[in-house]
Amino acid sequence: xxxxxxxxxxxxxxxxxxxxxxxxxxxxxxxxxxxxxxxxxxxxxxxxxxxxxxxxxxxxxxxxxxxxxxxxxxxxxxxxxxxxxxxxxxxxxxxxxxxxxxxxxxxxxxxxxxxxxxxxxxxxxxxxxxxxxxxxxxxxxxxxxxxxxxxxxxxxxxxxxxxxxxxxxxxxxxxxxxxxxxxxxxxxxxxxxxxxxxxxxxxxxxxxxxxxxxxxxxxxxxxxxxxxxxxxxxxxxxxxxxxxxxxxxxxxxxxxxxxxxxxxxxxxxxxxxxxxxxxxxxxxxxxxxxxxxxx
Amino acid sequence: xxxxxxxxxxxxxxxxxxxxxxxxxxxxxxxxxxxxxxxxxxxxxxxxxxxxxxxxxxxxxxxxxxxxxxxxxxxxxxxxxxxxxxxxxxxxxxxxxxxxxxxxxxxxxxxxxxxxxxxxxxxxxxxxxxxxxxxxxxxxxxxxxxxxxxxxxxxxxxxxxxxxxxxxxxxxxxxxxxxxxxxxxxxxxxxxxxxxxxxxxxxxxxxxxxxxxxxxxxxxxxxxxxxxxxxxxxxxxxxxxxxxxxxxxxxxxxxxxxxxxxxxxxxxxxxxxxxxxxxxxxxxxxxxxxxxxxx
DNA sequence: ATAATTAATAAGTATGAATTATCAAATTGA
DNA sequence: TCAATTTGATAATTCATACTTATTAATTAT
Numbered sequence: 307x308x309x310x311x312x313x314x315x316x317x318x319x320x321x322x323x324x325x326x327x328x329x330x331x332x333x334x335x336x337x338x339x340x341x342x343x344x345x346x347x348x349x350x351x352x353x354x355x356x357x358x359x360x361x362x363x364x365x366x367x368x369x370x371x372x373x374x375x376x377x378x379x380x381x382x383x384x385x386x387x388x389x390x391x392x393x394x395x396x397x398x399x400x401x402x403x404x405x406x407x408x409x410x411x412x413x414x415x416x417x418x419x420x421x422x423x424x425x426x427x428x429x430x431x432x433x434x435x436x437x438x439x440x441x442x443x444x445x446x447x448x449x450x451x452x453x454x455x456x457x458x459x460x461x462x463x464x465x466x467x468x469x470x471x472x473x474x475x476x477x478x479x480x481x482x483x484x485x486x487x488x489x490x491x492x493x494x495x496x497x498x499x500x501x502x503x504x505x506x507x508x509x510x511x512x513x514x515x516x517x518x519x520x521x522x523x524x525x526x527x528x529x530x531x532x533x534x535x536x537x538x539x540x541x542x543x544x545x546x547x548x549x550x551x552x553x554x555x556x557x558x559x560x561x562x563x564x565x566x567x568x569x570x571x572x573x574x575x576x577x578x579x580x581x582x583x584x585x586x587x588x589x590x591x592x593x594x595x596x597x598x599x600x601x
Numbered sequence: 602x603x604x605x606x607x608x609x610x611x612x613x614x615x616x617x618x619x620x621x622x623x624x625x626x627x628x629x630x631x632x633x634x635x636x637x638x639x640x641x642x643x644x645x646x647x648x649x650x651x652x653x654x655x656x657x658x659x660x661x662x663x664x665x666x667x668x669x670x671x672x673x674x675x676x677x678x679x680x681x682x683x684x685x686x687x688x689x690x691x692x693x694x695x696x697x698x699x700x701x702x703x704x705x706x707x708x709x710x711x712x713x714x715x716x717x718x719x720x721x722x723x724x725x726x727x728x729x730x731x732x733x734x735x736x737x738x739x740x741x742x743x744x745x746x747x748x749x750x751x752x753x754x755x756x757x758x759x760x761x762x763x764x765x766x767x768x769x770x771x772x773x774x775x776x777x778x779x780x781x782x783x784x785x786x787x788x789x790x791x792x793x794x795x796x797x798x799x800x801x802x803x804x805x806x807x808x809x810x811x812x813x814x815x816x817x818x819x820x821x822x823x824x825x826x827x828x829x830x831x832x833x834x835x836x837x838x839x840x841x842x843x844x845x846x847x848x849x850x851x852x853x854x855x856x857x858x859x860x861x862x863x864x865x866x867x868x869x870x871x872x873x874x875x876x877x878x879x880x881x882x883x884x885x886x887x888x889x890x891x892x893x894x895x896x
Numbered sequence: 897a898t899a900a901t902t903a904a905t906a907a908g909t910a911t912g913a914a915t916t917a918t919c920a921a922a923t924t925g926a
Numbered sequence: 927t928c929a930a931t932t933t934g935a936t937a938a939t940t941c942a943t944a945c946t947t948a949t950t951a952a953t954t955a956t
Binding site for chain 4: 340341362
């Protein structure tokens, strides 16, 4: 009659919403199918809305169910994190920050942050994950991540961005390429070569910026390969499959037979920004932000 | 032993955290004090942390409890909000209808629908897309669209159609064409002219209807141009490349040097219909349909 | 046709959240 | 100083209900 929603309901709901199949969902949850059926039904009664459509042989979500699914994902993630935080604080630690980053942030910004944290707040724990721009935004929105390092100018509502590092671009050439820093004047000297770039969907802003650099010199680059890994890009350059344009700091940390020509005169910069949820209350995140102000 | 946190725990915890007094908190929750005690204790066991300090005669929060209190306030609020929203979406008060339409529906039916929605259901969002008949049918079948406005008499199985607007046809002539409304009797007065019509594949029904109008007058029109855009058709007429026959409402909304002669006596009508998937469960769609009944 | 799916229903069980009754410890008030 | 109160924590018991198993109706597949 007058039941209340419980977390159990959410866990069950999510299983069904993911499987769209009561028996399989019940198996995954290690409960019986009839039990699951009644719990979902009860849930629908409490909420006063149909969540699933059970047609002939097919289970699907209603719009309300669709909406609830997203919310439940967030709530359960947030809850997991809260439990962890409570435990850490109870143990005298400050908590945990879950950090996502683009590979190119690992050369400079992220290591400095970690060093700073270790020194000033040794009780703050961190988890690190290398993710694409898009994956980071998603993870932050669903509260699987507290802080991201991305190359984006705009982010969805509810998130804040702040630039933390500006980098020049560098041309990456095979070691024995005829052009060198001394004779480099303008990028159109290599306009006819094949270009190897990071994929658009890995970082659309990077891609657009590189194209605009070429455009400013009056040519459209012929892009022969795209990759999401700097390692791969350098390897391809090493093997003379093309040349690349990347943020300058990427030159450190790789052992490759390639040379970098920093293009200081070019006005475009590779901007690395941090992103976080505006209303994130993770106390350990605050400490991170304080530190990043000073870097 | 291996219990799980439930929302009940949070509600209980918050009561104690606010009152800092087990008996009073229990009273507020309408449960017995011992029950509350055991539940809080269980909660602490699950989380692996002390949440309250019970000193002699005084209950207070630990730092971990302090943190959890803020989180629980957030979580419970967020949950309330989510419940409300799910209910609203389920009732069709909130949500999205994805509408497709032929350009010619934009003069009249679609704007009226949008105005009505805005007034009666201001929380229902709409997305609009101008598409051909065929593209709309495809989009509805694959659930990329909820509602279409087409000129078709028959639609694939699984879809429903319903006429929403009937329009007369008008002759479209260059502004300085010798024929005018006063002297217009029958369409065979222009039987020898070139005709400019909408393409068959944009709207086969329109095409057939126009041909049947001519047939009724005993001639077969010579079609010199076809287009999918009213704008284009009018432009061609303006430049004396032919004359056109179009649904009358199209005369509004364009700034062209052409004149319209409405052919009221002709029995054929340009019928605009709405199409939707019979088993579409989008509650916001129902609201649309209700409104369209009254237009 | 028969067999094998599906989810929903019905009836019974057992877990565990609640209750009442009680306790020890602290506070209060003569 | 010693009852009288108050606190939260136990202990024993009750009872609600989340589960189970058994079964059914409805589809789909063979």
